[in-house]
Amino acid sequence: VSGAWVMGIGKTKFGPTQKSTLHLAHEAIIAALDDAGIGPDELDAIVVANFLGGPNEGQLHLNSVVAGLFPDLHIPAWRVESACASGGVAVHNAVALMGTYPRILVVGVERMSDVGGLQLTRNIAMAGDRLLDQTVGLTFPASYALVAQAHMTEHGTTLGDLDLVSLKNHANARLNPLAHFSHKTVTLTEIEAGPTIASPLRLYDCCPVSDGAAAVVLSSTPGSSSRDIAITGSAVAVDAISLAQRRTLTGFPAAAEAARKAYAQAGITPADVDLVEVHDCFTIAEIVAMSDLGLASPAEALRMIRNGETYPEGALPVNASGGLKAGGHAIGATGVGQICELVKQLRGEASSRQVLRARRAVAHNVGGVGGSCAVHVLEGRS
Amino acid sequence: VSGAWVMGIGKTKFGPTQKSTLHLAHEAIIAALDDAGIGPDELDAIVVANFLGGPNEGQLHLNSVVAGLFPDLHIPAWRVESACASGGVAVHNAVALMGTYPRILVVGVERMSDVGGLQLTRNIAMAGDRLLDQTVGLTFPASYALVAQAHMTEHGTTLGDLDLVSLKNHANARLNPLAHFSHKTVTLTEIEAGPTIASPLRLYDCCPVSDGAAAVVLSSTPGSSSRDIAITGSAVAVDAISLAQRRTLTGFPAAAEAARKAYAQAGITPADVDLVEVHDCFTIAEIVAMSDLGLASPAEALRMIRNGETYPEGALPVNASGGLKAGGHAIGATGVGQICELVKQLRGEASSRQVLRARRAVAHNVGGVGGSCAVHVLEGRS
Numbered sequence: 001v002s003g004a005w006v007m008g009i010g011k012t013k014f015g016p017t018q019k020s021t022l023h024l025a026h027e028a029i030i031a032a033l034d035d036a037g038i039g040p041d042e043l044d045a046i047v048v049a050n051f052l053g054g055p056n057e058g059q060l061h062l063n064s065v066v067a068g069l070f071p072d073l074h075i076p077a078w079r080v081e082s083a084c085a086s087g088g089v090a091v092h093n094a095v096a097l098m099g100t101y102p103r104i105l106v107v108g109v110e111r112m113s114d115v116g117g118l119q120l121t122r123n124i125a126m127a128g129d130r131l132l133d134q135t136v137g138l139t140f141p142a143s144y145a146l147v148a149q150a151h152m153t154e155h156g157t158t159l160g161d162l163d164l165v166s167l168k169n170h171a172n173a174r175l176n177p178l179a180h181f182s183h184k185t186v187t188l189t190e191i192e193a194g195p196t197i198a199s200p201l202r203l204y205d206c207c208p209v210s211d212g213a214a215a216v217v218l219s220s221t222p223g224s225s226s227r228d229i230a231i232t233g234s235a236v237a238v239d240a241i242s243l244a245q246r247r248t249l250t251g252f253p254a255a256a257e258a259a260r261k262a263y264a265q266a267g268i269t270p271a272d273v274d275l276v277e278v279h280d281c282f283t284i285a286e287i288v289a290m291s292d293l294g295l296a297s298p299a300e301a302l303r304m305i306r307n308g309e310t311y312p313e314g315a316l317p318v319n320a321s322g323g324l325k326a327g328g329h330a331i332g333a334t335g336v337g338q339i340c341e342l343v344k345q346l347r348g349e350a351s352s353r354q355v356l357r358a359r360r361a362v363a364h365n366v367g368g369v370g371g372s373c374a375v376h377v378l379e380g381r382s
Numbered sequence: 383v384s385g386a387w388v389m390g391i392g393k394t395k396f397g398p399t400q401k402s403t404l405h406l407a408h409e410a411i412i413a414a415l416d417d418a419g420i421g422p423d424e425l426d427a428i429v430v431a432n433f434l435g436g437p438n439e440g441q442l443h444l445n446s447v448v449a450g451l452f453p454d455l456h457i458p459a460w461r462v463e464s465a466c467a468s469g470g471v472a473v474h475n476a477v478a479l480m481g482t483y484p485r486i487l488v489v490g491v492e493r494m495s496d497v498g499g500l501q502l503t504r505n506i507a508m509a510g511d512r513l514l515d516q517t518v519g520l521t522f523p524a525s526y527a528l529v530a531q532a533h534m535t536e537h538g539t540t541l542g543d544l545d546l547v548s549l550k551n552h553a554n555a556r557l558n559p560l561a562h563f564s565h566k567t568v569t570l571t572e573i574e575a576g577p578t579i580a581s582p583l584r585l586y587d588c589c590p591v592s593d594g595a596a597a598v599v600l601s602s603t604p605g606s607s608s609r610d611i612a613i614t615g616s617a618v619a620v621d622a623i624s625l626a627q628r629r630t631l632t633g634f635p636a637a638a639e640a641a642r643k644a645y646a647q648a649g650i651t652p653a654d655v656d657l658v659e660v661h662d663c664f665t666i667a668e669i670v671a672m673s674d675l676g677l678a679s680p681a682e683a684l685r686m687i688r689n690g691e692t693y694p695e696g697a698l699p700v701n702a703s704g705g706l707k708a709g710g711h712a713i714g715a716t717g718v719g720q721i722c723e724l725v726k727q728l729r730g731e732a733s734s735r736q737v738l739r740a741r742r743a744v745a746h747n748v749g750g751v752g753g754s755c756a757v758h759v760l761e762g763r764s
Contacts, residue, residue, distance in 0.1 A: 063620055068622035367443055
């Protein structure tokens with residue numbers, strides 16, 4: 001990976017909507033092209049990230065659907081899928097292709113809100129192993145509940161710790177107009193009273209079902225704009241798909257490996273990171289992410305959370321956007337949306353949720369229960 | 383694209399089987415690694431091609447499923463999907479990544495035979511537009527029937543021409559032990575008597591429903607083996623997904639554009655091509671492919687077919703493997719399998735179906751009704 005620059009970003013609001021997949025993708029794409037100040041004819045390739053277009057909507061071949069927005073362009077385009085890491089993995093695919101295609105549009109999109117509860121649970125479970133996980137009913141809340149139980153046993157994590165993660169991310173989302181729960185004030189009392197989904201995880205430990213899209217324009221060379229943000233590290237790692245195949249439940253080796261590689265590319269250590277957007281599909285996942293990314297040991301992570309150090313004004317802001325938990329999780333768009341959010345922060349354009357001294361940021365996007373992970377290091381021009 | 387070499391190939395038999403998706407993928411992967419003479423620890427990345435794992439089997443996140451074959455490897459892996467062009471597009475993705483990942487395994491896999499008729503038709507139709515195509519019942523046989531009708535009107539193509547394509551590909555498949563219909567002798571009388579599927583296409587105009595897998599190991603540098611085959615051209619192009627969005631029915635601009643780019647990279651013209659594997663999901667598609675690839679005008683293509691010049695011993699062997707029509711169409715594996723087949727030919731290892739003077743070959747893999755296309759140029763060491 002020889003580096004890339006983010007020339008433009010575009011993101012829709014995450015949350016239930018009547019807009020079609022193509023409408024959502026179009027909205028993000030046009031915003032990203034406008035932000036980059038280029039036209040579609042200046043693109044060399046398009047990477048589309050999507051997870052459930054087939055099972056949810058009967059629509060595969062989304063690269064061709066998106067191509068319909070640009071008649072006669074005929075540039076290379078494909079869809080990348082890696083479950084909930086589809087967006088981050090697509091960004092990595094594009095970064096790794098910069099030597100061949102110097103300017104690439106990555107668009108992630110997902111529609112989920114039309115699909116009924118049980119059917120959607122079944123569709124999302126397709127990110128887990130058909131035999132080992134699906135046949136025994138190991139849904140994603142159940143998988144992360146196992147992670148939470150093990151974390152509680154090994155590290156003394158409490159329900160109160162999970163509550164604090166949820167409380168922070170809901171508070172952050174109130175400052176992010178594009179967040180799924182931007183409109184909703186959530187109190188600790190409400191969080192504590194949430195019904196159990198998969199013990200110990202309760203309602204407010206779980207991210208919502210979101211529709212949405214996000215797009216970035218990447219370039220192999222920096223443009224003249226000081227708003228261009230460098231991607232100095234980009235890595236993907238995979239692992240066996242089922243928790244049943246792993247040695248530990250309280251860390252994801254794929255995430256640790258992707259982080260190690262991305263830091264090495266960027267020439268940084270975790271201590272150099274100013275803020276992070278991590279994959280908090282469940283509150284416990286944010287705590288696991290902090291240790292997988294080497295930002296804190298599990299014990300340190302719990303201490304930081306209890307001390308409020310992961311708030312936007314704290315020592316290590318985590319998910320200043322509201323994260324997946326309260327910002328929303330439009331699956332194929334999530335990893336791309338993390339990049340959009342961090343670019344805003346590094347440009348100093350994050351308005352009321354702006355993190356001070358935001359110069360180096362990390363995005364962490366997980367597929368399944370750690371079966372795949374993409375980690376990106378972004379740096380502003382200082 | 384700076385070039386790549388095929389170090390190893392592996393392909394299962396195409397056709398109905400009880401073997402699981404993972405079993406099929408494993409079989410092709412191990413064969414390709416053995417053929418390349420390397421271990422999995424010598425790979426830098428894995429690209430998985432698959433179309434219908436979600437709708438057919440409830441299994442997405444196949445990159446993580448495949449990762450389970452290599453515990454603790456944690457190398458980058460993702461799934462590429464571009465409908466029926468998924469395999470060829472995945473190979474292109476890998477070729478274009480050689481600057482970043484110098485040794486990549488591409489594995490394409492598909493299971494279709496478990497799924498019932500109407501449900502499978504619906505699932506395959508996900509490669510077409512949900513609104514423009516699916517809601518009006520425009521299945522893939524129906525779409526290609528429109529192409530055939532237009533071709534007959536514009537170019538005087540006859541049912542007899544389609545019959546000749548089918549007859550040749552079935553004859554070729556008899557010499558390919560890995561072909562879906564390797565066991566089946568098909569006569570012109572049987573072809574002519576086939577029931578209508580979507581007029582004018584009849585049963586023997588249509589490729590079968592196949593399970594199967596294929597894998598290739600690609601390297602950015604040639605190995606010491608003279609069996610390494612160079613990929614000197616690799617291109618992907620896309621188009622709007624529905625025929626309703628196109629100006630012509632008798633050619634696919636995405637295929638023509640991908641061919642133009644691939645030839646330019648290889649520094650060749652169509653006249654330099656010794657043999658081709660083209661995407662004959664329906665017999666008419668083989669005729670369209672010949673003109674899209676610039677190998678013949680539509681009129682010349684018909685003349686060549688009538689004169690038997692596309693047989694393995696003719697001036698331009700087309701689908702010496704039996705093609706999709708009789709070799710089988712295990713969708714995600716098809717485009718990768720074409721590369722395997724051409725490598726065998728260029729190595730001189732195609733035994734009874736060996737094409738003489740096979741030095742330069744082209745693979746042509748189409749998604750949907752021309753919504754996407756991958757074209758590769760392969761050259762042996764002479």
